[in-house]
Amino acid sequence: MLNFEKSKQAFQESSRYLPGGVNSPVRAFKNVGGEPLFIAKGDGAHIFDIDGNRYLDYVLSWGPLILGHADPQVVKDLQAAVARGTSYGAPTILETELAKKIQAIVPSLEMMRMVSSGTEATMSAIRLARGYTHRDKIVKFIGNYHGHSDSLLVDAGSGVATFNDIHEAPGVPEDLAYDTLTVAYNDIEGIKQVFSAHGEEIAGVIVEPIAGNMGVIPGTADFLQTLRTLTSEAGALLIFDEVMSGFRAAFHGAQSLYHITPDLTTLGKVVGGGLPVGVFGGRKEIMKWITPDGPVYHAGTLSGNPLAMTGGLSTLAQLDESLYKQMTARTDELMTGIKGAADAHGVPITVHHVGTMWSYFFNQGPVNNFDDVQKSDVTYFAKFFKALLQHGIYTAPSQFETNFMSSKHTEADIETTIAAFNAAFDDVARTK
Structure with missing residues (x-):
């Protein structure tokens, strides 16, 4: 089990000075429960929290870091x-x-x-x-x-x-x-x-x-x-x-x-x-x-x-069509893997992706508007998000947010992520 003690202490202190302990609300993990991670640094496709835990990052500062961290x-x-x-x-x-x-x-x-x-x-x-x-x-x-x-x-x-x-x-x-x-x-x-x-x-x-x-x-x-x-x-x-x-x-x-x-x-x-x-x-x-x-x-x-x-x-200056082709192909592969993992575990899911943007809904689908999104199982999402963290995968801490791919995510990273999704589905099943 990963240790988040330093992040917990940092959140307690920040909450004395900042409303909700954060400067933007979704960062507070209200949708998934618990305390947010406090980040020490980013490098390529990874972020590191102040407890020393390392994660594959698909939030990427909520989208800007298409070239990964600290390019x-x-x-x-x-x-x-x-x-x-x-x-x-x-x-x-x-x-x-x-x-x-x-x-x-x-x-x-x-x-x-x-x-x-x-x-x-x-x-x-x-x-x-x-x-x-x-x-x-x-x-x-x-x-x-x-x-x-x-x-x-x-x-x-x-x-x-x-x-x-x-x-x-x-x-x-x-x-x-x-x-x-x-x-x-x-x-x-x-x-x-x-x-x-x-x-x-x-x-x-x-x-x-x-x-x-x-x-x-x-x-x-x-x-x-x-x-x-x-x-x-x-x-x-x-x-x-x-x-x-x-x-x-x-x-x-x-x-x-x-x-x-x-x-x-x-x-x-x-x-x-x-x-x-x-x-x-x-x-x-x-x-x-x-x-x-x-x-x-x-x-x-x-x-x-x-x-x-x-x-x-x-x-x-570093972006071009060939790089988008590479990133989109990896996003496609990841979505196929996530859908396959959910199907293998009997978990209703809908995956959407366009270019380097992707998300997953714990929802049988179709998902075409906000009413459809609200039919998603947010309770399951919260459990699953925490399970993914334990396997070193950092995704957006809300069912209502988007994840992203970067140029620094490798083929091996995609395989690691799919394996982590499979493991997280197993973990959630065992807690029922």
Whole structure:
């Protein structure tokens, strides 16, 4: 049995100073019980906790670390950048270079603004959509999480689903909820009805084309094409939230898989190479409405800071189609192995994966929306998560989250992980 005593003590101390002992809620292990691991370091595909335990890591800082932990080139480039200063509050060539690199990979971002988080990116995109269209209403989908800004917390997934019903959450004004219309994910008839009733009032539709905050659930091609058609006809903007799926679902993002060009796109995670960063961008005529060119205000002291730009440039420079082919093949192999292990143990399971994103639901399936996700056996998940930890596998500590593959996960790591899943199914069976 692995010993977590130092992590337990660290959590007791942190809880004296931080709400819930953490700076982001899902880290607290509330969904699975017990105390969170406190991490000492990461190396490639592995993390090490302060008790000295080593794990194969499939959380990867919730997605950014597509090159694994402490990639040598990224570390070298960041060390050089730190020596030149951490922030200037003035323009650098790095910002332009990263923007050019992003545009070359995701051409729909004709113009963009760098920010410091995915939440800031989606919040700013919503403000821009409202300012550009002179309308107030936003449409989002139940179970899609777009950060913790007020307008977007209505019917969110991810950590929100783990902790409470946002309709009862204090701090979100009712009038903001009134201007946010929600529809079930992948519900074509539902979104048609909303546009029939409110089309002239809708500023934009924001959607995760590959949902990642209720586990991995791909939008159907018909659903996403319907969004493109309805928004175009109504004069509303289509916003693809690719904070998670960007550089994860595919090299050119989820929009390349569906051959749909959104009006605005938000990015984050991978695009910063592990440093705090976000991006919102799209059609030039829309982005020109952002200050100082236009009247829609956005500012940020650390926006485009040289460390985040360096992390992004160093990471994106190492990505190409062949690397995605390798990572996707390993994700495919892992999913096949997990499904086979569950089937062999008679455990109902549904596995989903797109590119380097993957998740498993203790649910017979199908799983196409948030209602389907909520039918999953979260009690079994909590037991299974703890069993996996004992076998050295670190996955997301919530049924409502996504796991990831990195370029540093080897064929041997995949075999080890599948063996650990088999062993964890045995362990849970013995505790019944």
